[in-house]
Amino acid sequence: MKKWNMIIDVELCENCNNCTLATKDEHVGNDFPGYAAPQPLHGHRWIDIKRKVRGASPMVDAAHVPMMCNHCDDAPCVSAGRGAVKKRDDGIVIIDPQQAKGRRDLVESCPYGAIWWNEELQLPQHWIFDAHLLDQGWQQPRSAHACPTRAMKAIKIEDSEMRDLANREGLEVLRPELRTSPRIYYKNLHRYSKCFVGGSVVAMTGGIKDCVGGATIELRRGMDKIGVQTSDAFGDFKFDSIEPDSGPYVLVASQSKHGRAQVNVNVGSESVYVGDVVIA
Ligand code: SF4
Numbered sequence: 001m002k003k004w005n006m007i008i009d010v011e012l013c014e015n016c017n018n019c020t021l022a023t024k025d026e027h028v029g030n031d032f033p034g035y036a037a038p039q040p041l042h043g044h045r046w047i048d049i050k051r052k053v054r055g056a057s058p059m060v061d062a063a064h065v066p067m068m069c070n071h072c073d074d075a076p077c078v079s080a081g082r083g084a085v086k087k088r089d090d091g092i093v094i095i096d097p098q099q100a101k102g103r104r105d106l107v108e109s110c111p112y113g114a115i116w117w118n119e120e121l122q123l124p125q126h127w128i129f130d131a132h133l134l135d136q137g138w139q140q141p142r143s144a145h146a147c148p149t150r151a152m153k154a155i156k157i158e159d160s161e162m163r164d165l166a167n168r169e170g171l172e173v174l175r176p177e178l179r180t181s182p183r184i185y186y187k188n189l190h191r192y193s194k195c196f197v198g199g200s201v202v203a204m205t206g207g208i209k210d211c212v213g214g215a216t217i218e219l220r221r222g223m224d225k226i227g228v229q230t231s232d233a234f235g236d237f238k239f240d241s242i243e244p245d246s247g248p249y250v251l252v253a254s255q256s257k258h259g260r261a262q263v264n265v266n267v268g269s270e271s272v273y274v275g276d277v278v279i280a
């Protein structure tokens with residue numbers, strides 16, 4: 001059976017917040033019985049855009065990641081709900097707006113922080129994938145419709161097809177270690193979850209510092225060669241998708257005309273810009 005999934009490309013998200021606002025426009029003050037009670041005007045962000053800034057000047061990048069209910073297949077909220085949270089056949093999870101009344105405990109049941117508490121209605125609420133619209137034949141939820149860069153796209157396919165697609169395109173889910181089997185997939189998530197090691201290869205010519213384009217830079221860890229890059233016209237290089245807190249690395253930069261340099265790097269929780277790598 002075909003089921004709903006969402007694919008979000010972190011590289012394409014520009015933090016315009018249209019998806020968040022479109023979801024608010026759909027749900028604030030609007031009641032969809034059986035799906036969702038009205039979202040309050042303030043306080044809830046059913047689609048929440050998280051930001052990660054990496055590196056140090058002049059090598060800095062920023063990534064924005066829309067986060068929402070993952071409509072997990074093994075959802076802790078469904079287990080905790082004891083009937084108040086339902087998994088539909090099409091993969092969508094719905095917190096029943098009648099049966100979940102007063103169930104503040106459900107907010108804590110979600111390890112992603114995707115359930116919001118509506119104080120006025122005494123109700124836990126989440127992003128419902130706009131199931132009320134999909135059931136009327138819409139092909140996309142309001143959030144994806146409103147996304148100007150097409151960073152967000154819903155797709156209804158068989159689970160086996162989705163697995164193939166995820167493998168083929170390197171899609172990832174949030175916190176896979178939780179084994180909740182999310183249905184929200186991310187492309188280029190490394191921009192948010194991983195570190196980079198970067199720098200600029202330079203050489204001294206007549207007492208003047210010159211950028212060295214075309215230099216070869218190797219990133220090594222112990223005896224392993226992690227990657228090889230060529231510096232661009234400004235001498236810059238960047239190794240991405242490095243595991244945070246992965247410890248010591250060695251950068252070796254070389255170019256036939258200018259020489260060679262070696263720099264030790266330690267990767268902690270943040271990306272590392274090593275600055276100038278002076279080859280001689
Ligand atoms: S993200 Fe949270 S609220 Fe959504 S299905 Fe998973 S556990 Fe439930």
Ligand code: SF4
Nearest residue numbers: 013014016017019147
């Ligand atoms: S609408 Fe699209 S580009 Fe804008 S914040 Fe949402 S996902 Fe990102």
